[in-house]
Amino acid sequence: MNHPKELKYTREHEWVRDNGDGTVTVGITDFAQSELGDIVFVEIDKLGESVEKNSAFGTVEAVKTVSELFMPVSGEIQKWNESLEDEPELINNDPYDKGWMITIKMSDSSELNDLLTAEDYEQIIA
Amino acid sequence: MMKRTALFEIHRSLNAKLVDFSGFEMPVQYKSIRDEHLAVRHHAGLFDVSHMGEVLLKGERSREVLQELTVNDVWSLKPGKAQYTVMCREHGGIVDDLLIYCLSEMEFMLVINASNIEKDFNWILEVNDGRAEISNISDEIALIALQGPRSTEILSKITDDKPGDIPAFEFRSMQISEYENVLVSATGYTGEKGYELYCNIRHINVCNLWENIMAAGEEFGITPCGLGARDTLRLEAGLALYGNDITEETTPLEGRLGWLVKWDKGDFIGKESLLKQKKEGVKRKLFGLEMEEKKRIPRAGYPILNSKKEEAGTVTSGGLSVILNKGIAMGYLPADMKVGDEVFICIRDKAFPCKIVKLPFYNRKS
Numbered sequence: 001m002n003h004p005k006e007l008k009y010t011r012e013h014e015w016v017r018d019n020g021d022g023t024v025t026v027g028i029t030d031f032a033q034s035e036l037g038d039i040v041f042v043e044i045d046k047l048g049e050s051v052e053k054n055s056a057f058g059t060v061e062a063v064k065t066v067s068e069l070f071m072p073v074s075g076e077i078q079k080w081n082e083s084l085e086d087e088p089e090l091i092n093n094d095p096y097d098k099g100w101m102i103t104i105k106m107s108d109s110s111e112l113n114d115l116l117t118a119e120d121y122e123q124i125i126a
Numbered sequence: 127m128m129k130r131t132a133l134f135e136i137h138r139s140l141n142a143k144l145v146d147f148s149g150f151e152m153p154v155q156y157k158s159i160r161d162e163h164l165a166v167r168h169h170a171g172l173f174d175v176s177h178m179g180e181v182l183l184k185g186e187r188s189r190e191v192l193q194e195l196t197v198n199d200v201w202s203l204k205p206g207k208a209q210y211t212v213m214c215r216e217h218g219g220i221v222d223d224l225l226i227y228c229l230s231e232m233e234f235m236l237v238i239n240a241s242n243i244e245k246d247f248n249w250i251l252e253v254n255d256g257r258a259e260i261s262n263i264s265d266e267i268a269l270i271a272l273q274g275p276r277s278t279e280i281l282s283k284i285t286d287d288k289p290g291d292i293p294a295f296e297f298r299s300m301q302i303s304e305y306e307n308v309l310v311s312a313t314g315y316t317g318e319k320g321y322e323l324y325c326n327i328r329h330i331n332v333c334n335l336w337e338n339i340m341a342a343g344e345e346f347g348i349t350p351c352g353l354g355a356r357d358t359l360r361l362e363a364g365l366a367l368y369g370n371d372i373t374e375e376t377t378p379l380e381g382r383l384g385w386l387v388k389w390d391k392g393d394f395i396g397k398e399s400l401l402k403q404k405k406e407g408v409k410r411k412l413f414g415l416e417m418e419e420k421k422r423i424p425r426a427g428y429p430i431l432n433s434k435k436e437e438a439g440t441v442t443s444g445g446l447s448v449i450l451n452k453g454i455a456m457g458y459l460p461a462d463m464k465v466g467d468e469v470f471i472c473i474r475d476k477a478f479p480c481k482i483v484k485l486p487f488y489n490r491k492s
Binding site: 063 | 143354423474
């Protein structure tokens with residue numbers, strides 16, 4: 001299982017990349033995609049809206065199950081990865097790069113400090 | 127401590143994703159449910175379904191007991207044949223669905239759902255009331271399902287017998303690779319041609335048998351398949367799952383299993399209630415539903431709304447049809463609804479249109 005050191009993580013199995021300009025990119029972890037199995041559909045409900053940390057912003061449907069997606073930090077959802085519309089399997093194949101889900105313009109960048117390191121996250125899923 | 131089947135080491139060596147299924151540590155998938163599903167539709171898949179329960183009935187009065195216990199006609203069942211049936215309570219609710227194998231005139235094997243082994247066994251003992259000799263042999267029997275269009279070719283490579291000559295719902299005792307007395311049954315739960323191999327683990331090394339079948343199937347594209355694919359395949363084939371689509375609260379008449387009930391076979395448990403329901407007409411029936419919009423996936427428990435968007439039922443099984451590439455479901459709806467009717471399924475508080483369709487969702491070509 002691959003969990004890059006330069007990313008931050010949540011207990012809800014999301015990864016967060018600090019883009020250094022007040023925005024973050026968010027996706028689900030390698031562990032999460034592996035647990036979900038074949039992903040068939042991603043829906044982002046709150047595009048363009050400001051959403052609180054820990055609130056649901058969308059869902060991911062796999063063949064076997066459905067799972068909600070939660071905001072790792074508060075802020076406005078600026079973009080979503082439109083390639084996922086036709087190729088949701090990008091999340092299975094490349095969860096940290098082509099399988100990214102949304103970008104958030106953070107309302108409070110200090111929330112980044114509450115996120116988990118790769119090491120912490122790997123302990124949670126061990 | 128979860129129970130493990132005799133094939134557990136195989137699952138571990140294949141790195142299967144394991145889940146608790148009715149107290150058994152079972153593979154839900156090996157690599158991908160979608161790939162496993164497609165392998166069964168186009169080539170072949172190999173499943174460990176040893177969690178299923180087996181109960182043996184022996185003695186002169188076995189048929190008489192089974193005739194009371196189940197709704198189908200056991201008198202017509204000849205040695206070498208298997209019969210799909212259900213057992214009901216007095217009120218008509220389904221205790222379980224099962225296969226009865228007629229091993230000889232006086233010996234029958236009942237194959238029951240893993241989740242119901244204890245409940246069924248107690249119920250069978252109660253109905254039996256000392257007439258037949260009954261034993262729960264679930265722990266001795268491993269069950270391997272080989273399913274898919276290439277399954278006959280694969281099995282034929284490792285036996286001198288002719289599995290392809292076994293008619294549907296019949297079985298033969300065969301030598302498969304070096305193992306004698308494998309009960310080879312032309313049955314399955316995928317909607318595809320295939321076999322189920324009952325193996326007594328005291329005489330048969332099932333891990334070795336599994337590997338021999340995999341080796342024989344390699345050139346035909348055989349894939350190990352988990353319970354995830356088993357579920358998506360059976361749903362596509364419109365086959366009911368006990369605990370979801372049929373329960374103690376539903377009758378065979380409501381659950382599209384009325385064809386199993388043989389009214390003129392004499393008395394059986396539940397007959398009175400079922401006759402009454404038949405005369406009065408069922409109020410609800412199990413229907414098949416297909417989502418209009420692609421990618422909307424109905425799941426068990428989601429509400430079904432009628433055309434006026436009033437709640438009319440609940441999804442009992444749902445998921446993605448890998449073959450149709452759309453969401454499909456089964457659920458109970460008022461019996462006066464019909465194929466072609468437009469209804470809705472609520473997915474996370476939004477109503478999405480779907481249509482009542484004829485079951486099964488998928489029919490195999492040959």
